[in-house]
Amino acid sequence: MPKTATAVRSAPEGLHLAADVLVLGGGPSAAWGAVAAAESGATVVLADKGYLGTSGATAPSNTGTWCVPPGDNRHTVVERRWQRTGELADQRWMLRCVDTAYRNLLKLSEWGYPFPSEDDERLYIANLRGPDYMRFMRRRVLLAGVTVLDHHPALELLSDGDAVVGAAGVGRQVEHDWRVDAKAVVLATGGCAFRERILGSAGLTGDGYLMAAEAGATLSGMEFTGKYTLAPHGSSLNKGLPFRWASFHREDGSAILGPTGEPLRNGIGDREEEVARALIEGPVYARLDQAEPALQGWLRQGQPNCFVPYDRAGIDPFSDLFRITLRAEGTVRGTGGIDIVSDDCATGVPGLYVAGDAASREIMTGAVSGGGAVNSSWALASGWWAGKGASTHARRRGGKAFRNEVRPLGQAGLRPAASPRADIAATEIIEAVRDEVTPLDKNFFRSGAGLEKSGERLESVWRDVRDHLQGEGLERIRTREAASIAAAGRWSVAAALHRSESRGMHRRTDLPGKKLSLAHRLVINGVDDFRIAGASERLAELAS
Template identity: 95%
Template sequence: MPKTARAVRSAPERLHLAADVLVLGGGPSAAWAAVAAAENGATVVLADKGYLGTSGATAPSNTGTWCVPPGDNRHAVVERRWQRTGELADQRWMLRCVDTAYRNLLQLSEWGYPFPSEDDGRLYIANLRGPDYMRFMRRRVLLAGVTVLDHHPALELLSDGDAIVGAAGVGRQVERDWRVDARAVVLATGGCAFRERILGSTGLTGDGYLMAAEAGASLSGMEFTGKYTLAPHGSSLNKGLPFRWASFHREDGSPILGPTGEPLRNGIGDREEEVARALIEGPVYARLDQAEPALQGWLRQGQPNCFVPYDRAGIDPFNDLFRITLRAEGTVRGTGGIDIVSDDCATGVPGLYAAGDAASREIMTGAVSGGGAVNSSWALASGWWAGKGASTHARRRGGKAFRSEVQPLGQAGLRPAASPRADVSAGEVIEAVRNEVTPLDKNFFRSDTGLEKSGERLETLWRDVRDHLQGEGLERIRTREAASIAAAGRWSIAAARYRNESRGMHRRTDLPGKNPAFAHRLVITGVDDFRIAGAPERLAELAS
């Protein structure tokens, strides 16, 4: 029988549990971290803002993985992919990620996850259907003896002065505060989608970034938030794949041309740039008319969520022109997040680990998007490492934790620096951040003057958030989300202005082309008064 977390004190107004490891989040990396920690002998609590099984960017999607089978060819595959990362990724991390992800994909198959078969009968394990995968992972987490708290968003981390020793939050359906004392915490809270209406975005507000930074952890790659994905206009379906076989037209019917002057027949990858330019000028329409009939069938059957908007709006996307948009994806398909300092996904703050999109994926995918594939393999691998790392730390620390008084670390949105003001509201803060970090002409195409103005606006906004934003009861969830979004937006704009060049998804119209002096990562440390530093050195080879 797996060991389970225990209640410290039961009171109707408050839930107080104790465990070796607390995992925050409800997507794939959280699930893998919880399973890994439990397998390592730890008692584990997983607390998620939403529901483990539907939370996050994976559950509503159908995602490829970066699936590289063992063998010498791995080095060549990794080397080829590295060439596309703007020289910022780290091949050692890429190799260990594909190895661990592959092992966990095989593990899924051994557990009985219903993978499809190829024509020769072999299982095809390189693709995971989101709703099925995450429902399956929920069951594995429960089988491992993990205590799962759904709809229990974390508001802040707890520290005993030497290390992180848990977190506190509120159960939003039971309207009761919770606290979990834990010898290690894994942040698997996902990226920051800046409240763009994309799949999984409601919960993806960058909460883990702010919690980690308040604890003293650093962030990296925050400037890489220039990834946008095509979607039918007004829909949530930020899935680019069908647009691989599309033509694109302006309002007057004229085709949008690619870089060679030919009509664009593939709207994904680098070609998003042509569509972005046209969208700044006016409405853009597409038709999936480059897909042959057999492919149309596979797209419909294999990517059914992509066709829900068309079917419900009465559109035949293979024959009809329909209006499209580019959806901002923040750090979800961007690469920024909590900086990882060792192989066990430690953050440098004792007792605090990060996984999935909460962690920076710059070491995996550099300045370009990890899309579904790399990010999905990263979740499979980083969740596993973080769960093992956190449970090992918990065992080492043993009874040393909780000897001194426990302090809550939450500041902005929870404990304002000055008196709360009712006119500083979560909704308005989020709207103000969105105005700087989502418009195509500000964030897809960037310039120093534009970034300077955005930076000034976000500094003013941040001072209001820091000094005056506060909520009571369940409202604290909103005010904390708004504070996290404001912090993430501010870091992103500041890092984008610091990186005086263009690289990958960071497109500076005033500075086209790469500058070799910036062929390194940018690391941000601090919340209110933060600093940005280049990190040319390689990551530490060994776990701390």
């Protein structure tokens, strides 16, 4: 019989639980982390900003995985992928990931997940239908005895001065505060989409980044936020695959030309740059006229939600021109996040672990996007490692009481450094950040001068957040999200300015080439007065 969390106090005063492991988040990495910890014998609480099973970018998607079966070919596949990562990924981590992800895909099959069969009746385990997958994982989490707190966003971590010992937040629907005392915490809170309108991004505001940094953890890869995905104009559908078979046109119907003067075809991958340049100049239209009839049927069957916006608008995308845009995806399909310092996804802060998009994926994808497949396998693997690591840490603590008085760590958006000001609103803060980190001419194409200006503006925004932004009751959710978005934007721009080269999705128009001296990760340490160092320097600090 699975062990369950202990109630310390319940409503009306607020919810207070105690457990071995607390998982924050509601996507696949959170679910895998909770299951791994519970199967290791830990009592586990999972607190999600939304509803476990529908939260995050995976739930509304049809996502592939980086599925590489065991064998001699595995090293070849990893080596080939590594060649595309801008020399920043680590092949040992990549091999660990494909191995653990493959074993967890087999676990899904053993547990009864309904994978489709191929023509030879073998199960096709490389693809996961987001809604089915996350609904299945919710059941598995509950079956493991995990206490699930839906609609309970975390606002801050708790510390006893030596280690992270839990978290606190507010129940969105019940409108009371909650606290979970835990011997270890797994941050699986996802990336930061900077409030861009993309599928599953509403709750992806970088909360985990700020909480981790306040606890003393570091971040890396924050400069790699230049991933954009094509979408129908006015739609949140950031599913770029069909645009592989598109032609592109200006508002007057003339064809957009590629780098060698031919009409542009296939707008994903390297050709996104041509589309981005055209979009900076004016409206751009597309038509999926490169897809043969048989392929059109396959696309509709394999990616049905891609065609909902067209069908609702009465557009046949294979024959009609329709307006498009590029949606910024921040660190969701970017790379940056909380730095990992050990194989069990520890952060370097005792008691704090990280998984999924909340973690930096540089060790997996380097300077390029992990897209859906690599990021999906990373969630399968890192969630498992973090859950196991957190449960091991909890066992080591045993029945020890907290060494000192527990204190909350949250600052910006919760406890302003100066007096609160009513004229500083969360919505305005978020829009000010978006103005610097989502426009194509500032973030897709970057320059030193532009980054310096954006950095100055974001420093001004941050001062307002740090000194004056505060909410009461449920409004604390919004102010804390605004603070997290502001922090993530500030770190992203500062790291981009520090990386004085072009590498992967980090494109400097003033510095177009790669520098051998920058073939390493940039690690950010601190919140208010932060500094940026090379990964080797940070490791030396930890060793000392």
